[in-house]
Amino acid sequence: MLGSWLILRWALNQMDPNKNAKAMAKLRKKELAKRLGRPVNLDGQYEDVVAQAVINPAAIDVTLEDVGGLDHIIEDVTRNVITPMRHPEHFRSNLLRQKRGVLLYGPPGTGKTMLAKALARECNACFILLKSSTILSKWYGDSNKLVAAVWSLASKLQPCILFIDEVDSLLGQRSHQEHEATTAIKTEFMQARALGGLHPAGLGRAGRALSLPLWEGFETTGRSNILVLGATNKKDRLDDAVLRRFSLQYEVKLPNVTQREAILRLTLQRHAREIGPENIEPQLLPLGAADGGSGLAWLAERTDGFSGSDLVQLCSQAAAVPIQEHIE
Known part of the structure; x- marks a missing residue:
């Protein structure tokens, strides 16, 4: 009987159409836990995809001392971004709030991406390098689910920095000529909701999941510690709604x-x-x-x-x- 049961179980396992996907998901969880030095509970295939873009701040080999010619920006960023992220307990009032959106714009090669990585290391924050290819999918509806996965994973990893390089390619101006799926992605990204709360994994004291607005109006809950950092060479191509929500904007000019x-x-x-x-x-x-x-x-x-x-x-x-x- 036992032998027959084992054979039947093996046969059913071999017939499972999701066998390879489950094995890959398990492997990704182990790889992410090793990379971050702590276990992370990934929920579903969409978080698995986003997890591949997560970088451990300890693995970033760029510091603020390596960034030359941007002392004026670094001084302001230290006061308005780094200090609030490292000491969030002091920024809980209406006037003292963490900045949720920072935009770096200017010509190519001026150090925007380098500064973003140095910020993540200085804040000791998990760094999610978000590209268009990460959340765009040929399957209808998948992109919206990937956007939601970005926020839910960031909520679990906080403190976390979502870095969108070439943000104009992802959140450019909306028009009547673009595909409705593209418009839906932009709206989803700006109004995304994900699990959040007092617990790092997004659970309240009573153990219930709390649905909290994360990027809606760029005003996240005071208990979250997530920053959206964008970089672009073409600021004028950003959607007005997106541009307005970047509360801090720094022009990274060609060096004198x-x-x-x-x-x-x-x-x-x-x-x-x-x-x-x-x-x-x-x-x-x-x-x-x-x-x-x-x-x-x-x-x-x-x-x-x-x-x-x-x-x-x-x-x-x-x-x-x-x-x-x-x-x-």
Whole structure:
């Protein structure tokens, strides 16, 4: 009898159409728990999909000290974003509230994504890198469910930062010409509701699930600790309703000569730590912020119009020259 029961159970298990999906879900839960250093209860296949975009803040190798030329933004962000997220108990009144939406806009390569990652590390917040491909699906209705899964998972992981890179591609201006499914996604995202409450997993004291507005009007419950951080090169293409709800907006411009020198200095300082200062051209030394190097000032003056990314690429190409000469 026991043998027959085991054979029947094995046969039914082999016939289960969701067998592979269940195995993948179990594997994803283990992988996410290992990545975050704590178990996370994932509910359904949609949270499984979103979980692949979660980054442990301890795994982010960018700090605010690595972000050059944005001191004025970092100072303001520290006061209005980092401190409230790290000490939410002090921001519970009408005047003292955590900011729920931060927008970084400006030309490409100016450090918007780098600053976003540094913020997540500084806040010790789980970082969900949200892209259009994460929540857009060819199946009708799936995108709305994925949006809801984003918020429900963020509620479980809080403190959490939802980072939407190229936010204009996901939440651009609505028009009568776009597909109704696309409009529905935008509306769902702005008015999403998910489980939340006193308990990290979204349960109240009585153990009942509480349905709380998370992004509706960008005014979340005082008990939540979730920030939506967007980055875009085209601010004017954002939907007006979305733009209005980003309570903090920072323009990340192309660096001026002082900022370019700071970026060059930080880039070479990191290179010197990795391979040794003896491999840095003497004209570029010293690298101290106080005295600087005449070579860096000379470079900064002649790189007008360069973005932070352009300057890093310039240093990278220069660093490859002696390696090639040594090999030859």
